[in-house]
Amino acid sequence: MTPEPTVDPQAVVDLLGVLAYGELTAFDRLADDARLAPTLAGRAALAGMAAAEMGHFARLCARLAQLGADPEVAMLPFVEVFDSFHATTAPSTWLESLVKAYVGDGIAADFYREIAGFLDASTRELVLEVLADTGHSDFALREVRAAIATDPTLVGRLSLWARRLVGEALSQAQRVAAERDALAMLLVGGTSDLADIAALLKRLTNAHTARMRTIGLSG
Amino acid sequence: MTPEPTVDPQAVVDLLGVLAYGELTAFDRLADDARLAPTLAGRAALAGMAAAEMGHFARLCARLAQLGADPEVAMLPFVEVFDSFHATTAPSTWLESLVKAYVGDGIAADFYREIAGFLDASTRELVLEVLADTGHSDFALREVRAAIATDPTLVGRLSLWARRLVGEALSQAQRVAAERDALAMLLVGGTSDLADIAALLKRLTNAHTARMRTIGLSG
Numbered sequence: 001m002t003p004e005p006t007v008d009p010q011a012v013v014d015l016l017g018v019l020a021y022g023e024l025t026a027f028d029r030l031a032d033d034a035r036l037a038p039t040l041a042g043r044a045a046l047a048g049m050a051a052a053e054m055g056h057f058a059r060l061c062a063r064l065a066q067l068g069a070d071p072e073v074a075m076l077p078f079v080e081v082f083d084s085f086h087a088t089t090a091p092s093t094w095l096e097s098l099v100k101a102y103v104g105d106g107i108a109a110d111f112y113r114e115i116a117g118f119l120d121a122s123t124r125e126l127v128l129e130v131l132a133d134t135g136h137s138d139f140a141l142r143e144v145r146a147a148i149a150t151d152p153t154l155v156g157r158l159s160l161w162a163r164r165l166v167g168e169a170l171s172q173a174q175r176v177a178a179e180r181d182a183l184a185m186l187l188v189g190g191t192s193d194l195a196d197i198a199a200l201l202k203r204l205t206n207a208h209t210a211r212m213r214t215i216g217l218s219g
Numbered sequence: 220m221t222p223e224p225t226v227d228p229q230a231v232v233d234l235l236g237v238l239a240y241g242e243l244t245a246f247d248r249l250a251d252d253a254r255l256a257p258t259l260a261g262r263a264a265l266a267g268m269a270a271a272e273m274g275h276f277a278r279l280c281a282r283l284a285q286l287g288a289d290p291e292v293a294m295l296p297f298v299e300v301f302d303s304f305h306a307t308t309a310p311s312t313w314l315e316s317l318v319k320a321y322v323g324d325g326i327a328a329d330f331y332r333e334i335a336g337f338l339d340a341s342t343r344e345l346v347l348e349v350l351a352d353t354g355h356s357d358f359a360l361r362e363v364r365a366a367i368a369t370d371p372t373l374v375g376r377l378s379l380w381a382r383r384l385v386g387e388a389l390s391q392a393q394r395v396a397a398e399r400d401a402l403a404m405l406l407v408g409g410t411s412d413l414a415d416i417a418a419l420l421k422r423l424t425n426a427h428t429a430r431m432r433t434i435g436l437s438g
Contacts, residue, residue, distance in 0.1 A: 024263060031246070032251075040294055041291050044243060044276065044290075050270070076259070
């Protein structure tokens with residue numbers, strides 16, 4: 001039997017804090033982007049994705065409270081990185097907002113899956129539960145594929161946009177890792193081995209590239 | 220035994236359409252206003268209210284689909300009135316946005332309660348179910364009362380704001396009633412008696428005045 005991994009309690013609070021603030025800003029951005037929708041159905045779909053983020057947010061905050069942590073305090077260290085990320089990646093068209101929702105949803109899911117193994121049983125359960133609540137980006141997938149089928153010249157511009165999103169996300173993630181030691185250690189399974197970090201980034205990047213192919217863009 | 224009320228099917232579609240679009244715009248406005256929050260807790264509270272509106276929205280759309288109506292088509296006639304209402308009542312401060320959330324939530328609940336009696340059993344059940352999911356405006360109530368206790372000079376300005384909200388809402392409601400005959404008839408229980416309409420408005424206004432007293436403002 002594998003023993004329960006030993007996890008630094010501050011790292012778990014950091015992790016739940018970063019996830020919670022990530023959900024809150026995702027809500028904010030999706031709600032904002034919903035206004036770019038050309039149809040009421042599109043607007044409702046993005047607003048529905050936004051609402052789902054608040055469901056996750058509430059669960060993450062409840063877990064923080066259970067651990068004796070103030071959710072607001074746990075989120076504060078991550079406010080600036082998320083706000084910078086969203087400020088530098090504000091979509092200027094409806095299709096850009098759908099690509100952002102799709103890319104963000106996918107990377108978030110992969111990330112949740114990667115870290116689940118390093119957590120104590122009950123935090124892991126919560127993380128997997130939030131992860132299981134997916135399928136919200138199917139709408140984005142369908143719409144973007146249909147748009148590309150109608151106008152193949154979109155591929156170049158939207159692929160470039162997706163690359164910019166991932167680049168910005170990685171650069172903000174590096175900032176977090178540099179500033180929050182315990183969290184960074186947790187994310188690589190308690191080792192500070194650079195090869196492990198590289199392998200994690202490689203897995204996330206490969207999965208992202210596969211998703212880009214699925215939606216019809218180049219990675 | 221009282222017989223089931225006979226309801227014009229177009230009126231029910233109109234009603235569900237107006238409620239659905241009302242929820243979608245309420246989502247939009249609450250999500251927007253959440254950004255005025257001075258704290259993360261306040262921002263999360265308003266974002267949570269917004270997310271709850273999308274839950275109602277999904278239920279209303281499902282019922283429209285069940286009745287064979289396209290939710291988008293059902294909502295379209297009401298887009299302009301709601302959009303004008305929100306355009307003319309955009310809060311300029313956090314407290315104004317809380318008063319708007321509180322006033323809007325209260326009037327919507329009263330309105331749902333008023334019409335429930337005129338509906339067929341299964342639409343009534345849905346309307347009451349959506350109505351039961353309240354309590355989201357407790358946060359607004361608490362915050363506004365606390366702010367007034369600290370600075371009583373706020374009472375005058377916020378009372379004026381609340382009166383403006385209700386005035387705008389009534390003027391948009393009159394526009395809807397004038398344009399959608401079947402819906403207007405449904406709302407007054409199948410009579411076009413002016414005394415009944417006046418009585419309905421009186422009940423809504425009295426309930427609003429009582430809520431204003433509760434939050435510490437003048438009606």
